[in-house]
Amino acid sequence: MIRHTVFENYELDSPLATINPAVKMICSVIVMLFVSVVFDLQTLSLLTAFGALMVLGLGRVRPLVLARALLPFLLFGVGFLWMNALLPRSAGTTLFTVGPVAISAEGLRNGVSFFLRALTFGVWSVLFVASTEPTRFVLSLVHQLSVPPKIAYSALAAYRYLPSLQIELEQIRGAHRLRGVGEAGGLRGKIQRVYRYTVPLLAGALRRAGRVAAAMEARGFSGMNRTWYRKESLRLRDAAYAIGVLSVTSLIIWWGLYSETLMLWSGRLWE
Numbered sequence: 001m002i003r004h005t006v007f008e009n010y011e012l013d014s015p016l017a018t019i020n021p022a023v024k025m026i027c028s029v030i031v032m033l034f035v036s037v038v039f040d041l042q043t044l045s046l047l048t049a050f051g052a053l054m055v056l057g058l059g060r061v062r063p064l065v066l067a068r069a070l071l072p073f074l075l076f077g078v079g080f081l082w083m084n085a086l087l088p089r090s091a092g093t094t095l096f097t098v099g100p101v102a103i104s105a106e107g108l109r110n111g112v113s114f115f116l117r118a119l120t121f122g123v124w125s126v127l128f129v130a131s132t133e134p135t136r137f138v139l140s141l142v143h144q145l146s147v148p149p150k151i152a153y154s155a156l157a158a159y160r161y162l163p164s165l166q167i168e169l170e171q172i173r174g175a176h177r178l179r180g181v182g183e184a185g186g187l188r189g190k191i192q193r194v195y196r197y198t199v200p201l202l203a204g205a206l207r208r209a210g211r212v213a214a215a216m217e218a219r220g221f222s223g224m225n226r227t228w229y230r231k232e233s234l235r236l237r238d239a240a241y242a243i244g245v246l247s248v249t250s251l252i253i254w255w256g257l258y259s260e261t262l263m264l265w266s267g268r269l270w271e
Contacts, residue, residue: 073122080114
């Protein structure tokens with residue numbers, strides 16, 4: 001049974017998948033750059049909810065797939081949460097104590113802020129990755145952002161190779177079992193397995209890289225005097241998407257200013 005992941009959702013027909021990848025990437029980067037300097041919980045929560053609604057609605061990503069994709073970001077955010085809650089930079093208002101450890105309101109607030117920031121980064125990253133077909137992304141890099149074709153297509157080749165690593169790893173494991181190579185336990189066994197699997201994976205990757213480089217050279221991927229079978233262009237829907245994302249983001253910022261809750265970075269990681 002094939003287990004679909006968030007990186008395969010670009011195959012689904014969704015409104016978000018029709019947007020020019022360069023436009024989606026720039027909008028996501030703008031939002032994430034703004035999130036990097038925001039510390040109040042209201043603005044971070046609204047931006048996270050806005051991105052999640054777009055992923056689930058316009059991107060048509062299933063909630064379970066989105067939850068799996070956000071798991072690393074959740075774990076990363078939880079690390080910041082408990083470190084700030086248990087080890088605040090300065091003493092503040094104590095909420096409660098757990099043995100010798102005092103949980104302060106300021107430390108907990110900063111921890112939740114870092115947690116929401118990590119979650120926001122995850123949601124907007126998934127928004128782009130889960131709705132973008134890699135070939136269209138590379139074409140948009142070349143046509144809209146003027147990235148040299150040999151760089152853009154090299155990135156595409158590397159991206160396409162990543163899913164096949166798991167298949168090759170399973171083939172290597174099966175070959176070792178057929179040859180009677182045991183799976184020893186303990187730390188020594190894990191180290192031996194890493195060595196046995198890494199060497200053939202690396203050798204296979206080098207061979208494939210050589211073949212890809214030769215194929216790109218034969219097809220003239222220097223970018224000079226090229227013709228294109230497909231060409232990405234900007235359309236009205238791309239402008240509407242950019243205006244919509246930036247307008248809603250600006251509205252969230254305005255609401256934070258109006259309600260006097262917006263808290264931007266003051267030059268320190270802690271208040």
